[in-house]
Amino acid sequence: MNRAHLERRLGYRFRDEALLDQALTHRSAGHGHYERLEFLGDALLNFVVAQMLYKRCPELSEGDLTRMRAALVREETLGSVAQDLALADAVQLGGSALKSGVYRRRSVLADTVExxxxxxxxxxxxxxxxxxxxxxxxxxxxxLPDPHSLKDPKTRLQEWLQGRSRPRPEYEVVEMTGPPHRQRFRVACVLGDDEVRAEGQGSSRRGAEQNAARAMLEQLDA
Incomplete structure (x- = not known):
């Protein structure tokens, strides 16, 4: 790792180089890893992003601000920041983790940013x-995306129905397949007032319900 190059990308020069080393050390490398720093950074990141959104988007409701913040601090976004900072080659890992390619996993890079x-x-x-x-x-x-686009399908479906004074949808598990540690769910979303039905699948019941709600929205939009 070229420390000077990394600090230029970060836009910050450390006075205590041990802190930088710790922030870049995965737990597989032994003691002095980054997890306590990650805890601290996560707390500040959520506050700063919330403050940025509050100032920048005065027209948004609390719910919209919450969804926007979640999108900006989720693992995918943190991984994108890590990519911008070229952190993949800077993370220090133990031998087994290095061989397995852990350092390129988005979750590790996200933790390193925090x-x-x-x-x-x-x-x-x-x-x-x-x-x-x-x-x-x-x-x-x-x-920034449209806050409405960040709502999950079940929420969007419920709001669509409420706006038209229609009852809430019902979700029914149609089928469960596979061993306990790798189950697949097939769920039906049913609108009781006109018997419209849509199905979705997923590795969890919640995921299958969301996919069923998404399929229902596509039917209603059509």
Missing amino acids: ALIGAVLLDADIPTATACVERWWGPRLEA
């Missing part, structure tokens, strides 16, 4: 760590 936020906070202060988050997340704030 740990780096925590490390900057301890190395400097809240304003400095906040500035890092604002800089790393800036492009994502410029491309």
Whole structure:
């Protein structure tokens, strides 16, 4: 790892190099790993993103702000930030984890980003760590999605029905297949007032229900 190059990408130079090393150390490498820093960085990240959205989107409701924040701090977004910062080659792992390619998993890279936020906070202060988050997340704030598009299918279906004074849908498990540790669910979404029916499948009942609701929305839109 070229420390100077990494710090240029981060836009921050550490005074305590041990904090940077810790933020980049996976638990497979032994003691002094990043998990405590990750805890700290996660807390600050959620606050800073919430504050950014609150200031930037005065027209949004609490529910919309919550969904927007969830989209901006989820693993996929953190992994994208890690990619921008080229962290994959900087993470320090133990031998077995290195051979298995763990360092390229999005979850590990997401954890590393949160740990780096925590490390900057301890190395400097809240304003400095906040500035890092604002800089790393800036492009994502410029491309905010429509809050309605972030609602899950079951919520969107329920709101569609409520807006038309129709009763809530019912979800029925039609079939469960596979061994207990790898089950598949097939669920039907039924509208009782006109007997419209749609089905969805998933590796969990909740996932199958969401897919059934999505299929129902497609029927209703059609």
